[in-house]
Amino acid sequence: MKARKIKKLSVRILTHVILLVFVVIAVYPVLQVVTISLRPTDKLLSTSLEIIPRGATLKSYVTLFTERPFLLWVSNSALVSVTVTLTGVILAAMAGYAFSRFNFIGKKSGLLSLLVTQMFPATMLLLPLYIMLIYFGLINTYFGLIVTYTATALPFCIWTMKGYYDTIPTSLEEAARIDGCNQFQAFYKIILPLAAPALVITGLFSFMTAWSEYIVAAQILQDSALWTLPLGLKSFESNMSTEWGLYGAASLVVMVPVVVLFLVLSRWLVSGLTLGSVKG
Amino acid sequence: MNKIYRNIFITLFVAPAFLILFGVVFYPFIYNVVISFSNMNLSHIKDWHLIGFKQYVKVFTETTEPNFYGIFLKTIIWTVVNVFFHVVFGVFLALLLNQQIRGRSVYRTLLILPWAVPQYIVALTWRGMFNYEYGSINLIITKYLHLPAVEWLKSPTEAFLACILTNVWLGFPFMMVVALGALQSIPHELYEAADIDGASWYHKLRNITLPLIRPVMIPAITLGIVWTFNNLNIVWLVSNAGEPSDKTHILVSFVYKAAFNLYRYGYAAAMSMVIFFILLLFSVAFMRRARATEAAY
Numbered sequence: 001m002k003a004r005k006i007k008k009l010s011v012r013i014l015t016h017v018i019l020l021v022f023v024v025i026a027v028y029p030v031l032q033v034v035t036i037s038l039r040p041t042d043k044l045l046s047t048s049l050e051i052i053p054r055g056a057t058l059k060s061y062v063t064l065f066t067e068r069p070f071l072l073w074v075s076n077s078a079l080v081s082v083t084v085t086l087t088g089v090i091l092a093a094m095a096g097y098a099f100s101r102f103n104f105i106g107k108k109s110g111l112l113s114l115l116v117t118q119m120f121p122a123t124m125l126l127l128p129l130y131i132m133l134i135y136f137g138l139i140n141t142y143f144g145l146i147v148t149y150t151a152t153a154l155p156f157c158i159w160t161m162k163g164y165y166d167t168i169p170t171s172l173e174e175a176a177r178i179d180g181c182n183q184f185q186a187f188y189k190i191i192l193p194l195a196a197p198a199l200v201i202t203g204l205f206s207f208m209t210a211w212s213e214y215i216v217a218a219q220i221l222q223d224s225a226l227w228t229l230p231l232g233l234k235s236f237e238s239n240m241s242t243e244w245g246l247y248g249a250a251s252l253v254v255m256v257p258v259v260v261l262f263l264v265l266s267r268w269l270v271s272g273l274t275l276g277s278v279k280g
Numbered sequence: 281m282n283k284i285y286r287n288i289f290i291t292l293f294v295a296p297a298f299l300i301l302f303g304v305v306f307y308p309f310i311y312n313v314v315i316s317f318s319n320m321n322l323s324h325i326k327d328w329h330l331i332g333f334k335q336y337v338k339v340f341t342e343t344t345e346p347n348f349y350g351i352f353l354k355t356i357i358w359t360v361v362n363v364f365f366h367v368v369f370g371v372f373l374a375l376l377l378n379q380q381i382r383g384r385s386v387y388r389t390l391l392i393l394p395w396a397v398p399q400y401i402v403a404l405t406w407r408g409m410f411n412y413e414y415g416s417i418n419l420i421i422t423k424y425l426h427l428p429a430v431e432w433l434k435s436p437t438e439a440f441l442a443c444i445l446t447n448v449w450l451g452f453p454f455m456m457v458v459a460l461g462a463l464q465s466i467p468h469e470l471y472e473a474a475d476i477d478g479a480s481w482y483h484k485l486r487n488i489t490l491p492l493i494r495p496v497m498i499p500a501i502t503l504g505i506v507w508t509f510n511n512l513n514i515v516w517l518v519s520n521a522g523e524p525s526d527k528t529h530i531l532v533s534f535v536y537k538a539a540f541n542l543y544r545y546g547y548a549a550a551m552s553m554v555i556f557f558i559l560l561l562f563s564v565a566f567m568r569r570a571r572a573t574e575a576a577y
Binding site: 012015016018019022023025026027028029030032033036049087091094095097098099102104110113114116117118119120121122123124125126127128129130131132134147148150151154155183184208211212213214215219230233234237244247251254255258259262263266 | 285286289290293294296298300301303304305306307308309311312315320325369373376377379381387389390391392393394395396397398399400401402404405406407408409416419420423449453457503506510512513516517531532535536539540545548549552553555556559560563
């Protein structure tokens with residue numbers, strides 16, 4: 001009996017040790033960003049491994065907000081991300097509903113082709129879209145960027161919405177119709193509020209797609225007045241010796257809201273994901 | 281009347297989404313097919329014409345370094361190594377977290393962190409950590425392990441390894457969360473019954489846990505493979521566009537460079553098609569095989 005207890009205890013300790021090792025690995029690079037952002041300017045290139053550096057200062061943050069166009073990047077990114085989120089959520093909420101409730105020609109192939117887009121390499125849509133944007137003179141405009149981001153996020157959003165609507169019984173709409181609602185009112189007043197969790201996931205996903213995207217933005221926005229956050233942050237990194245502290249500070253400011261949002265919502269994000277893939 | 285109304289309703293709901301999808305997904309896709317059969321590049325951007333399969337021939341026969349086959353091999357290594365560690369670490373951690381232990385939700389939250397950080401910040405931060413003189417990885421190697429410092433970003437193998445390490449770090453939380461969700465849906469009675477039969481932990485793992493999380497893991501792994509195969513961010517930003525001298529490319533980053541740094545539009549479009557078909561064939565075959573073995577259970 002005692003031997004079993006000892007064995008159980010040692011298994012428990014071992015579990016904690018392994019988990020702690022992985023936690024350290026998971027957290028360390030993020031702490032690294034904090035460290036860099038706090039370093040005094042004369043010690044940016046330091047060979048110390050301390051988490052809170054000696055002579056820690058918030059000077060990088062001050063410089064970032066007062067002497068750099070950081071707030072401009074934030075507002076550019078916010079403009080793009082919010083537009084993409086609204087477009088994505090509205091379109092996916094409507095299309096997902098139609099896919100979930102009705103039978104129509106091209107329904108199956110429509111859904112399947114959305115799934116296939118996930119296998120496109122980045123350049124597959126980016127290159128033709130880019131050339132189209134050149135033709136229409138839309139390089140260096142947000143329109144091009146917003147269209148591309150929406151295209152990236154929409155397939156996942158439609159699948160998630162459809163999957164969620166599928167779990168809501170149709171009898172709810174039928175009851176509403178009997179009470180005198182038309183189909184649109186039944187959707188708008190009954191189903192949409194019930195689908196709130198899926199709407200949140202769709203919104204979050206669209207927002208993250210736009211907020212954290214570098215590769216597409218680098219091609220479409222060449223004018224630095226239009227830069228979004230990722231382009232701005234990369235410009236700090238490119239001349240590493242001088243701007244490393246600013247990079248750290250900016251990364252942290254950009255990262256914290258998204259990370260918090262993500263951690264809070266991650267449970268639902270995955271349930272939406274597995275729901276879609278298992279049923280697909 | 282009712283039927284007409286219904287049809288109008290469907291059209292109103294489906295049309296906006298499909299117009300957008302047509303404009304930004306289907307039309308560009310068809311346009312990409314056209315470009316892949318043309319001689320379009322920076323000097324022929326408006327006066328291009330169709331040249332048949334020449335760009336495709338070029339993709340498979342060009343012998344400049346690096347060539348298609350070398351990069352393809354590297355992409356396979358990249359994908360297999362990454363997804364392998366994502367799944368192994370992910371499932372392993374999920375098994376640990378699926379017990380009654382103190383601080384479970386704190387562990388879970390902290391372990392998801394790599395997934396939550398925007399990818400470009402992950403890539404740029406790790407690039408800084410791989411710096412030869414000041415990067416913390418070399419500092420740890422030299423100070424605590426007393427080994428010689430590694431030239432992470434200047435030699436092809438090490439730079440590629442740096443990309444893989446970064447991507448393994450950011451990818452395991454997804455698999456962990458998926459596996460955890462699957463583990464929690466396994467009914468407890470199965471383990472109790474196994475305990476009564478005197479099954480060891482290994483037998484329980486092999487005969488209950490793994491078969492039951494399989495249906496959830498297979499789609500997640502397929503998705504993981506597609507995402508990793510197509511992950512441009514990490515390779516592009518950690519190796520700074522394929523440095524040293526284009527030796528760290530995987531297929532997508534190579535195409536991206538051909539399109540946007542070298543302006544070889546026709547060539548890049550043809551190679552995009554090739555990558556797409558590789559992935560499509562793979563996914564169909566993988567899911568089909570998974571389904572076939574599932575039926576055997």
